[in-house]
Amino acid sequence: MGRIVLVCGMPGAGKTTLARALVAELDAVHLCPDEWLVPLGIDPHDARRRDRFERLQWRHGLRLAELGLTVVVDFGLWSRVERRRLREQARAIGADVELRVLDVPLAERWRRVAARNAEPGAVVISREQLVDYERWWQPPDAAERAAYDAPVRRSGAGTSGPNAVP
Ligand SMILES: Nc1ncnc2c1ncn2[C@@H]1O[C@H](COP(=O)(O)OP(=O)(O)OP(=O)(O)O)[C@@H](O)[C@H]1O
Ligand SMILES: [Mg+2]
Numbered sequence: 001m002g003r004i005v006l007v008c009g010m011p012g013a014g015k016t017t018l019a020r021a022l023v024a025e026l027d028a029v030h031l032c033p034d035e036w037l038v039p040l041g042i043d044p045h046d047a048r049r050r051d052r053f054e055r056l057q058w059r060h061g062l063r064l065a066e067l068g069l070t071v072v073v074d075f076g077l078w079s080r081v082e083r084r085r086l087r088e089q090a091r092a093i094g095a096d097v098e099l100r101v102l103d104v105p106l107a108e109r110w111r112r113v114a115a116r117n118a119e120p121g122a123v124v125i126s127r128e129q130l131v132d133y134e135r136w137w138q139p140p141d142a143a144e145r146a147a148y149d150a151p152v153r154r155s156g157a158g159t160s161g162p163n164a165v166p
Contacts (some may be wrong), residue, residue: 001065001066001068001093001094001095001096002064002065002066002067002068002069002070002071002095002096003026003065003070003071003095003096003097003098003149003152004061004062004065004070004071004073004086004090004095004096004097004098005022005026005028005070005071005072005073005097005098005099005100005151006073006075006077006083006086006087006097006098006099006100006148007019007022007072007073007074007075007077007100007102008076008077008078008083008099008100008101008102008140009076009101009102009103009104010076010078010104010106010109010130010133010134010137011076011109011113011125011129011130011133012104012108012109012110012112012113012116012125012130013102013103013104013109014102014104014112015074015076015102016032016034016074018100018102019032019072019074022072022100023072025153026070026072026153027070028069028070028071028072029061029064029069029070029071029072030072030074031057031058031060031061031071031072031073031074031075032074033050033053033054033057033074033075034123036053036057037049037050037053038121038123044123045123045129054075058073058075058086058089061073062089062090062093062095065090065093065095066093066094066095073086078133078136078137078138079136079138080138080140080144083099083140083144087099087147087148096149096152097148097149098148098149098150098151098152099140099144099145099148100151101139101140101145103139106130106131106134109130110127110130113125113130114127
């Protein structure tokens with residue numbers, strides 16, 4: 001059975017950066033809505049379409065996990081109820097599910113987003129949007145974190161795989 005890694009955090013927290021590193025480390029599949037919505041010409045700020053797209057992508061991710069793959073989910077996952085829905089659906093198919101939390105202060109996230117906004121092809125987020133989104137952020141508490149499986153890493157001492165220390 002596969003593994004699902006939920007990456008949660010507000011814009012600019014570094015989710016996509018972390019997800020790409022995990023994908024390389026774990027030979028995983030990256031579910032990143034922006035990477036599909038933008039080439040399809042769909043406004044990534046269109047909440048209704050984004051939500052529908054994420055639900056389709058999530059179903060696809062569950063199927064990949066059923067086939068034994070590791071899937072890194074880069075959806076934001078700002079709310080507790082959304083994280084719980086994904087966790088329960090992942091468990092229902094027998095997948096392991098882990099949570100990675102990036103809780104970065106607004107000032108630092110705005111510094112990062114402002115720099116990223118200047119890059120060609122960036123999904124531009126204004127400071128007003130970033131501030132407006134704050135009210136939706138529900139950082140996972142200790143009880144919620146305890147509901148997830150511990151991370152499994154291929155590299156480093158004590159993990160399984162070709163680099164494992166016996
Ligand atoms: N730990 C870090 N320290 C400094 N800069 C970082 C760090 N992680 C990511 N960045 C930079 O900050 C910017 C935002 O990171 P990233 O795109 O990964 O965030 P995100 O959480 O995916 O944001 P969004 O929700 O808007 O997609 C990028 O330009 C990235 O290079
Ligand atoms: Mg991102």
